[in-house]
Amino acid sequence: MDNPADTEGDNGLNFECNLCDAEVMRSMIQLLVPALATASVESTTGDMFKGPASVVAAMKTELTGYMIQRSETLARESTGGQENRSDQFIKASTRPAEFLPDLIDDFVTSKKNMLSHVSGFFSTDGRLNKIKEFTQKLETENYWAEGEKNATTETILKNIDVECNFHCPERFHMPDKLLEHTGQCKFRIVNCTNDGCVASFSAIRIEKHDSVCPFKLIPCEQLCEQDVMRSKMDKHCSTVCPMKLINCPFYQVGCETAFAQCSLERHCSGFLQTHLNYVAHVIIRQCASVNDMDQRLQLLEKVQSLNEISGALDVKTLTLITKEQEAKINKLEKDLKAQETKMKKLENDLKSRK
The missing domain is CATH 1.20.5 (Single alpha-helices involved in coiled-coils or other helix-helix interfaces)
Structure with a gap:
C-alpha cells in the first residue's frame, strides 16, 4: 500500500512558497495588456466583420497558453546541462523581463493577417493609434485581472528560472513551516525604512534600492558633517553646505582666493x-x-x-x-x-x- 505522504506533491512537500522577485514580476506583468491589445488589433486589421473586442477573450487564452508552452519548452533544454543551453534560454533564465518581449513579438507576428503585415510595414498612425486606444480600454476595464496576470507571469518565471534567482523553490510538509519560512524568505515583500519613501520590493532588492533611494540620508558629498537626503544633495551642496566653495568677498578688488564657506571669517581676519x-x-x-x-x-x-x-x-x-x-x-x-x-x-x- 502506498504511503499517503508520497502521493502528495514531491514526497509530501505540498506546501509551496510562491514568492517571486516583485521587481521582475512587475516588469513582466506590464507587458501583458499591451501584448493582448496588439495581437487582437493585428488579427482583425481590415476585417469588416470583426473588431479587436470580438476576439480578445480567445486571444487572451491563446496568448497565455503560448507563453507558458514556450517557457516549458525552454525549461526542458536545461535538463541537458549547461553546454546544451541555447542563447535564448540563457537570456530567459538570466533576464526574464527582457526575454518576455521576444515571446510576445513571436506571438503577435503569428497573428498578423495580410493587411496587418502591410500596415505594419508602413507603420501607419491609424494602426498604432488603434492599438493604443484598445490598450487603454482594456486597462480601464481591468479586463486582465491582476490575479490572472500574476498567475501567468509566475508560471512563466518558474519555468525559465532554473537557477532560482527570481523565485523561491522551497516546499514544506506543514503549513506552519511555510508560514515560518515566508516571514524570512528573501523574496518576501518589504517596505523601505527611509523616512518619506513608500516603495515596496522583495527583500533581495533591499541593498539595490537603498543605493538609489532618493529619501536615503547619506554623508555630504563635500564632506561637511551633515547627513543629507540623497534627492536634496545637489541643492545642499550648492547653497547651505558649509564646505561649499566660495570666492573671497574682496574678489572684485583683487583677492582671487576660493575657500570653503565655513572658512570665510577666518580668511577675512587672516x-x-x-x-x-x-x-x-x-x-x-x-x-x-x-x-x-x-x-x-x-x-x-x-x-x-x-x-x-x-x-x-x-x-x-x-x-x-x-x-x-x-x-x-x-x-x-x-x-x-x-x-x-x-x-x-x-x-x-x-x-x-x-
Missing part, C-alpha cells in the same frame, strides 16, 4: 591687511579716474562753448547774407518797374505820332 591694500589701490585708481573724468568734462564744456559761439557766428553771417540778397532783389524790382514805365512812355509817344 588677510585683513592684504584686503586693505587691495581697497587702497582701488581707491587710488578711482581717484585717478575721477581726475581724468574731470579733465574730460572740462574739455567737453570748452568744446560745447566753442560750438555755441561758432553757431552764433554762423547765424549772424547768414542774417547778413539774407539782408544783402533782399536788398539786391528790391533793387531789381525797382529797376524792373522803371523799365516798365519807360516802355509805356515809348508806346504813348508812338501813338501820338500817328
Whole structure:
C-alpha cells in the first residue's frame, strides 16, 4: 500500500512558497495588456466583420497558453546541462523581463493577417493609434485581472528560472513551516525604512534600492558633517553646505582666493591687511579716474562753448547774407518797374505820332 505522504506533491512537500522577485514580476506583468491589445488589433486589421473586442477573450487564452508552452519548452533544454543551453534560454533564465518581449513579438507576428503585415510595414498612425486606444480600454476595464496576470507571469518565471534567482523553490510538509519560512524568505515583500519613501520590493532588492533611494540620508558629498537626503544633495551642496566653495568677498578688488564657506571669517581676519591694500589701490585708481573724468568734462564744456559761439557766428553771417540778397532783389524790382514805365512812355509817344 502506498504511503499517503508520497502521493502528495514531491514526497509530501505540498506546501509551496510562491514568492517571486516583485521587481521582475512587475516588469513582466506590464507587458501583458499591451501584448493582448496588439495581437487582437493585428488579427482583425481590415476585417469588416470583426473588431479587436470580438476576439480578445480567445486571444487572451491563446496568448497565455503560448507563453507558458514556450517557457516549458525552454525549461526542458536545461535538463541537458549547461553546454546544451541555447542563447535564448540563457537570456530567459538570466533576464526574464527582457526575454518576455521576444515571446510576445513571436506571438503577435503569428497573428498578423495580410493587411496587418502591410500596415505594419508602413507603420501607419491609424494602426498604432488603434492599438493604443484598445490598450487603454482594456486597462480601464481591468479586463486582465491582476490575479490572472500574476498567475501567468509566475508560471512563466518558474519555468525559465532554473537557477532560482527570481523565485523561491522551497516546499514544506506543514503549513506552519511555510508560514515560518515566508516571514524570512528573501523574496518576501518589504517596505523601505527611509523616512518619506513608500516603495515596496522583495527583500533581495533591499541593498539595490537603498543605493538609489532618493529619501536615503547619506554623508555630504563635500564632506561637511551633515547627513543629507540623497534627492536634496545637489541643492545642499550648492547653497547651505558649509564646505561649499566660495570666492573671497574682496574678489572684485583683487583677492582671487576660493575657500570653503565655513572658512570665510577666518580668511577675512587672516588677510585683513592684504584686503586693505587691495581697497587702497582701488581707491587710488578711482581717484585717478575721477581726475581724468574731470579733465574730460572740462574739455567737453570748452568744446560745447566753442560750438555755441561758432553757431552764433554762423547765424549772424547768414542774417547778413539774407539782408544783402533782399536788398539786391528790391533793387531789381525797382529797376524792373522803371523799365516798365519807360516802355509805356515809348508806346504813348508812338501813338501820338500817328
